[in-house]
Amino acid sequence: MDKIHLQYNVDGEDFTLAGEASSDVRRVLRKLGFDGDTIRRAAICMYEGEINMVIHASGGVIDVYIDPDSIEIIMADTGPGIADIEKAWQEGYTTASQTVRDLGFGAGMGLPNMKRYSDFIDIETELGKGTTVKMIIKTRS
Amino acid sequence: MRIRDVRDILEAEVLCGEEFLDHEVTSACGADLMSDVLAFVKDQGILLTGLLNLQVVRTAEMMDMSCIVIVRGKVPDEKLVDFADSRSIVMLRTPYTMYTACGRLYNNGLVGVE
Numbered sequence: 001m002d003k004i005h006l007q008y009n010v011d012g013e014d015f016t017l018a019g020e021a022s023s024d025v026r027r028v029l030r031k032l033g034f035d036g037d038t039i040r041r042a043a044i045c046m047y048e049g050e051i052n053m054v055i056h057a058s059g060g061v062i063d064v065y066i067d068p069d070s071i072e073i074i075m076a077d078t079g080p081g082i083a084d085i086e087k088a089w090q091e092g093y094t095t096a097s098q099t100v101r102d103l104g105f106g107a108g109m110g111l112p113n114m115k116r117y118s119d120f121i122d123i124e125t126e127l128g129k130g131t132t133v134k135m136i137i138k139t140r141s
Numbered sequence: 142m143r144i145r146d147v148r149d150i151l152e153a154e155v156l157c158g159e160e161f162l163d164h165e166v167t168s169a170c171g172a173d174l175m176s177d178v179l180a181f182v183k184d185q186g187i188l189l190t191g192l193l194n195l196q197v198v199r200t201a202e203m204m205d206m207s208c209i210v211i212v213r214g215k216v217p218d219e220k221l222v223d224f225a226d227s228r229s230i231v232m233l234r235t236p237y238t239m240y241t242a243c244g245r246l247y248n249n250g251l252v253g254v255e
Contacts (some may be wrong), residue, residue, distance in 0.1 A: 013207075015196075016194065016195045016196075018196065018199075019195075019196065019199035019202075019203070022203060023199065023203075024204060026202070026203065029223075036184075036205060039205075040204060040205060043204075044179045044203060044204075047179065047199065047200075047203050048176070048179060051196075068233040103194055103196060103202070104173060104174055104175040104176075104190075104192045104194065104196055104197065104200075105174075105175055105196065106176045107174030107176045107177065108176075109174075109177065109179070109180055110176060112145055112180075113179050113180055114177060116180070
């Protein structure tokens with residue numbers, strides 16, 4: 001299998017649409033025959049990231065590279081950046097609005113969940129410039 | 142346990158996915174915080190929630206959950222039911238509260254994921 005590249009523009013205007021890209025990647029991974037555990041881990045990581053993009057950064061661009069051994073997800077936005085990255089890694093820390101919390105997110109579990117289920121995660125962020133999150137999910141066979 | 146049994150135990154109404162009622166489920170999760178659901182990667186068949194928005198269906202989809210139970214008799218709008226239907230997810234509505242609904246299922250052998 002050649003490396004597959006997928007790219008998505010995430011709309012930051014509509015919270016109800018958040019997850020479209022993750023849903024599509026999940027479908028592609030299923031079609032390619034990846035195992036359930038790998039698909040779920042990739043889907044969780046990307047979905048949490050996608051939600052973050054929508055609620056904090058007004059959308060962005062997601063690149064996904066798929067090969068048989070790993071799924072690489074790169075999420076780039078031009079949002080406000082993360083002011084305190086150390087705190088953002090902590091479970092329960094959040095800067096989300098009450099509106100977002102009412103929708104079932106913004107509980108401060110996004111980055112911890114992404115860290116828990118990816119094999120590699122790196123975040124580059126600059127205040128006022130934006131944030132890029134890179135994650136790698138390896139297949140376990 | 143089959144989803145059909147879940148329906149009976151919770152005296153629930155089937156809103157969509159009638160054709161999947163014989164699907165077997167072995168565990169469940171009750172939450173209004175979707176990130177809490179996403180914190181457990183293991184197989185969970187059922188999501189019990191009082192939250193009514195599209196992200197509930199998305200979360201169930203990401204987690205390969207086959208059934209969503211809306212608790213406390215809340216009425217989801219048509220769009221939400223259609224969305225669950227499009228993802229082949231059964232949607233049930235029970236008059237019981239979250240605590241009671243979870244308790245009834247647990248008592249009947251449907252465990253959580255720890």
